[in-house]
Amino acid sequence: MGIGDIFVLLLNDLPFKDRLVGETYALKRKIGQAQKVYPVAINTPTTCDNSRYIDLVPDNKKKSIIYAEKLNTTVLDRDTRYFFVEERWRLVCWMNMKIINKNYTTVYPFLQTVLKRIPAEYGNYGNWIDVYFDYFRQVPDSEIFSQYTYNEPEKQFMIYPFGAFALDFNVTYRIAQSCLVDVTLDPDLC
Numbered sequence: 001m002g003i004g005d006i007f008v009l010l011l012n013d014l015p016f017k018d019r020l021v022g023e024t025y026a027l028k029r030k031i032g033q034a035q036k037v038y039p040v041a042i043n044t045p046t047t048c049d050n051s052r053y054i055d056l057v058p059d060n061k062k063k064s065i066i067y068a069e070k071l072n073t074t075v076l077d078r079d080t081r082y083f084f085v086e087e088r089w090r091l092v093c094w095m096n097m098k099i100i101n102k103n104y105t106t107v108y109p110f111l112q113t114v115l116k117r118i119p120a121e122y123g124n125y126g127n128w129i130d131v132y133f134d135y136f137r138q139v140p141d142s143e144i145f146s147q148y149t150y151n152e153p154e155k156q157f158m159i160y161p162f163g164a165f166a167l168d169f170n171v172t173y174r175i176a177q178s179c180l181v182d183v184t185l186d187p188d189l190c
Contacts, residue, residue, distance in 0.1 A: 003070070003128070004022025016100045019064065019065045024069055026039060027053060035149070038057055040054060058162065064093065064096065066093045068089055072088050078177075082177065089169045089171055090168050091168075093166070107164065110163070131171065136168055138168075141158070
């Protein structure tokens with residue numbers, strides 16, 4: 001449970017949602033002599049198997065892929081009761097306009113629909129208190145998938161009838177020190 005889960009809650013009713021996950025990770029695999037990097041999400045909620053991942057690579061069968069990347073976490077301050085935390089998140093949205101609606105030729109209606117669902121002040125979520133989303137920029141197209149090693153066929157999914165955008169947020173919250181628990185060793189995760 002975390003900030004990535006809040007993004008899922010806020011975007012779960014998107015009419016063009018197909019594949020929506022919270023926090024993602026960059027999976028590195030050696031294929032032949034080359035190392036490939038792909039975005040994935042752990043598939044434990046449905047399979048209880050940490051070795052299975054949800055594929056987040058665009059293809060022409062998916063309507064959309066939406067996921068959140070945690071870029072960094074900083075503890076800003078601490079007092080006797082709380083940690084004050086800031087996290088930087090990137091919300092990545094890829095869509096297949098050919099399946100959603102052929103009349104859309106740009107990502108801007110999708111961007112506006114997503115952006116209006118992310119409130120500046122969210123409130124409380126689990127142990128996170130006073131969660132605020134500060135939208136601060138639309139990511140340049142050249143940076144959206146720059147950390148991934150998509151082959152040329154995958155790169156075709158960046159131009160019409162496909163499109164993508166990414167939005168960066170600073171997310172601040174506080175968490176009570178009394179809510180933090182020690183790590184428990186237990187090999188049976190399910």
